[in-house]
Amino acid sequence: MAGPANEVDGLGRCQGGKGLEFLQPTSLTEALELKAAHPGAVPLAGGTDLMVDLNFDRLRPEAMLDLTRIDELKQWWPHDDLIRLGAGVSYTRLVSEIGEYLPGLAIASRTIGSPQIRNRATVGGNLGTSSPAGDALPPLLAAGAEIEVASAGSSRRMPFRDFMIGPKKNALAPEELIVAVHIPKARGPQQFSKIGTRNAMVISVASFALAIDAGTRAISCAIGSAGPVILEAPEADEFIESSLEESGAWDARSRIDNSVLQRFGELVAQGARPITDVRGTKAYRQHALAVIAARTLTWAWDDYMASA
Amino acid sequence: MRIELEINGDTRSADDVWEGESLLFVLRERLGFPGSKNACEQGECGSCSIYLDGNLVCACLVLAGQAQGARVTTVEGLAEDLDLHPVQEAYLKAGAVQCGFCTPGLIMATHELLERKAQPSDAEIREALAGNLCRCTGYEKILDAVRLAAKARA
Numbered sequence: 003m004a005g006p007a008n009e010v011d012g013l014g015r016c017q018g019g020k021g022l023e024f025l026q027p028t029s030l031t032e033a034l035e036l037k038a039a040h041p042g043a044v045p046l047a048g049g050t051d052l053m054v055d056l057n058f059d060r061l062r063p064e065a066m067l068d069l070t071r072i073d074e075l076k077q078w079w080p081h082d083d084l085i086r087l088g089a090g091v092s093y094t095r096l097v098s099e100i101g102e103y104l105p106g107l108a109i110a111s112r113t114i115g116s117p118q119i120r121n122r123a124t125v126g127g128n129l130g131t132s133s134p135a136g137d138a139l140p141p142l143l144a145a146g147a148e149i150e151v152a153s154a155g156s157s158r159r160m161p162f163r164d165f166m167i168g169p170k171k172n173a174l175a176p177e178e179l180i181v182a183v184h185i186p187k188a189r190g191p192q193q194f195s196k197i198g199t200r201n202a203m204v205i206s207v208a209s210f211a212l213a214i215d216a217g218t219r220a221i222s223c224a225i226g227s228a229g230p231v232i233l234e235a236p237e238a239d240e241f242i243e244s245s246l247e248e249s250g251a252w253d254a255r256s257r258i259d260n261s262v263l264q265r266f267g268e269l270v271a272q273g274a275r276p277i278t279d280v281r282g283t284k285a286y287r288q289h290a291l292a293v294i295a296a297r298t299l300t301w302a303w304d305d306y307m308a309s310a
Numbered sequence: 311m312r313i314e315l316e317i318n319g320d321t322r323s324a325d326d327v328w329e330g331e332s333l334l335f336v337l338r339e340r341l342g343f344p345g346s347k348n349a350c351e352q353g354e355c356g357s358c359s360i361y362l363d364g365n366l367v368c369a370c371l372v373l374a375g376q377a378q379g380a381r382v383t384t385v386e387g388l389a390e391d392l393d394l395h396p397v398q399e400a401y402l403k404a405g406a407v408q409c410g411f412c413t414p415g416l417i418m419a420t421h422e423l424l425e426r427k428a429q430p431s432d433a434e435i436r437e438a439l440a441g442n443l444c445r446c447t448g449y450e451k452i453l454d455a456v457r458l459a460a461k462a463r464a
Contacts, residue, residue, distance in 0.1 A: 024311060024329040024375040046373060050353055053371040056330050057351040066329065068376055094365075116441020117419070119353055121365040122372075202440030203354055 023065035030074045033179060034154040036067060041176035043067040047075075047090050048122030050115065051131050075126065075181065083187055086150075089126025089180045093138075096125065104185055106141040106192030106211055113137060113194070116202050126180045129165065132172040135227040139166065140211035141194055142183065143224035143232045150182040157181065166231045190216035191305035195294040196226070207282040208290045210270065212298050214306055219243065219252050223295065228274035228287045235273035235295075242266050242299065255307040258299070266299055267292035315380050317343065318387030333377045334358045334369035337384060345385040345414045356442030357411060359418040360384050366422040368441075385414035388421060397421050400459035401452075408446035416442045420456050428463050430456070 025043060027033035037043060043065035046052055055061035069075055075090030078100055085103050087096070093111040097120070101108035107125075114120055114137050128136040129149060142162050149165040151158060151174055165173050174180065192213045198204030209226035221242050223235040245262045246252055276287035313336060314323040324340040332351070337343040337360070347357035351370045358369040361383040388395035394402070397420050407413050416439065423430055423438035430438065435456045444452060 022329040024373070026375060026378070046376070049371045049373055049376070050368075053332060053373060054352040056373070057332060057370060062330070066373060066375075068373065070376055092365075115353065116356065117422070117438055118356055118359055118366050118368045118441045119371075122367050 021064075022062065024068065025065050026068045026071055028071045030072055030152070030179075030181065031154075033067065033069060033072055034152055034177075037179055038154045038177045040065050040067070045069055045130060045179055047124045047127045047130075048092065048119075050119050050123040051127060069126075069179070080187070084184045085187060087125060087183045087185060089129070089182055090124050093120035093123055093125075103187045104141075104145070104192075105188050106145060106194050106213055107138060107185065109192070110137045110141045110194040110196075110209075110211065113196060113201070119203075125183055129172065129180050129183070130174070132166050132168075132170050134169050134229060134231060135206045135209070136232075137194075137196060137206055137209060137226065139232045140209055140224035140226040141192065141213075142185065143234065144211040144213040144222045145185050145188070145192065146213075146222065147183050147185040149180065150184060151175075151178045152181045153177045153179075159184065162232070163234070169230050188213070189218075190214035191302040191309070193298045193302040193305075195298045195301075197290045197294060205281060208274075208276070208287045208294065210291060210294045210298050212295075212302050214302050216306060216309070219247070221246075221299075223270060223273075225270065225274050225291060228276035228291060230275065233273060233275065235270045238266055238269035238273055238295070241269050257307070258303055263296040263299060264292075267296040270295035311375065313374055313378055315377050315382055317341065317382045318384060327374050329373075329375060331374050332370050333360075333362070333372035333374050333382075336374045336377070337369055337382075343384050343386055347411055347414060349411065353441075354443065355412070355415070356419060357415040359415040359442065361418070361422070366418060385418055388417065395421070396462050397424065397455075397459045400462060401455045404451050404455035404458050406447060406451040406455035408444075412442060412444040412446075416444065416452060420459060423456070424460060424463060429460055 025036050044063040045067045047069050075088045077088045093114050096111050097108050125138050128138040147162050148159045194211045196206040196209035206227040208228050211224045213222045221239055223238050225233040271288040271292040274291050276284045278284045311327050312325050313327045322341050346369050349355045349357045353368045353371045360369045363380050397417050419439050419442050
């Protein structure tokens with residue numbers, strides 16, 4: 003269907019001078035075969051990131067591989083103590099159907115874009131884009147999620163921290179597709195917070211996710227939009243775990259001292275590796291992280307104190 | 311490529327659709343449905359909001375081929391003949407329309423909200439309309455219109 007270079011069609015639209023094949027498999031097997039045959043094909047789910055690049059002539063791949071006709075990718079189900087979330091489940095469905103099992107991811111999902119965006123966008127898409135500002139990603143890291151990817155004839159699973167390897171870079175091979183995410187069901191309160199210029203439709207300037215495991219008395223933090231990848235904050239995790247242990251707060255279900263909250267915020271900010279860019283300065287991001295980390299911990303701990 | 315889909319209850323088709331173009335472009339420029347507005351082309355403004363198989367989406371973010379065989383409702387499909395839909399009536403009565411460019415998208419978002427939640431709270435209205443930008447009204451009259459439309463259903 004290609005026109006000559008930079009042809010303007012009868013409707014005045016530049017077609018970018020390049021042919022573009024549209025591939026629309028109806029099963030995962032077919033999709034993986036197509037990906038093997040067209041490694042340059044760009045997988046497309048809800049389109050909320052990629053269509054912007056297509057509309058603005060920033061993306062002209064040899065082919066688009068539409069994944070929205072593949073029912074297998076739109077399913078989720080519990081297995082053991084995990085949820086297997088198909089890569090193509092929309093955020094709207096995630097919030098309404100699975101939110102009770104994955105509260106941290108559900109809270110983050112509800113802040114993504116707008117209703118129109120959440121009706122189309124998927125966790126698989128957030129993973130494929132691998133932006134440090136992807137709002138679904140910190141909750142995945144905090145919850146200890148694993149990513150399932152497949153190619154024709156094989157599949158593999160890896161922890162999120164091995165999947166995302168840089169800004170907009172991940173461990174996906176050219177012939178592979180993201181199939182599902184395996185996320186442990188919450189074993190305690192989870193929370194998420196982000197900073198931006200308004201509530202809807204923002205790209206996070208900084209974000210923070212926290213998961214409490216009430217059984218093992220462990221706390222896991224994840225920092226978004228303040229480093230080349232989503233970052234863990236092991237020093238903050240260890241500090242808050244031992245503070246709560248020493249003060250007897252786990253059993254007493256008592257409030258966390260302000261000095262402890264403040265130190266926790268400082269350790270989170272120190273664990274970040276932010277840059278200064280168009281959305282915020284390095285100093286602002288560090289300050290914001292200290293604030294939202296303490297606030298997020300307070301919310302999650304309030305939930306813990308209220309639980310029987 | 312050829313695209314065939316159902317729009318507002320009728321089967322429509324377009325030939326010679328470029329594989330890289332959006333559903334919004336097909337609707338507006340190839341099939342004569344200019345009600346869905348083209349403003350930002352990046353999902354920010356909500357002016358192109360339509361129903362795609364029952365879900366409210368930005369038509370600019372749907373690749374044309376993804377809508378193959380789909381059921382689409384545009385703002386043109388809400389009124390029955392010359393009788394405006396109650397949501398449209400409410401926007402008129404409340405004075406929620408100034409330049410009018412954002413109105414079709416806001417009407418679609420309001421329609422979707424009231425189908426889902428007939429008597430929404432103000433917080434629910436704000437969340438439901440968060441994907442639609444208006445640069446004229448300051449939104450107060452728009453919120454009035456949604457409340458009026460909800461009242462008309464009660």
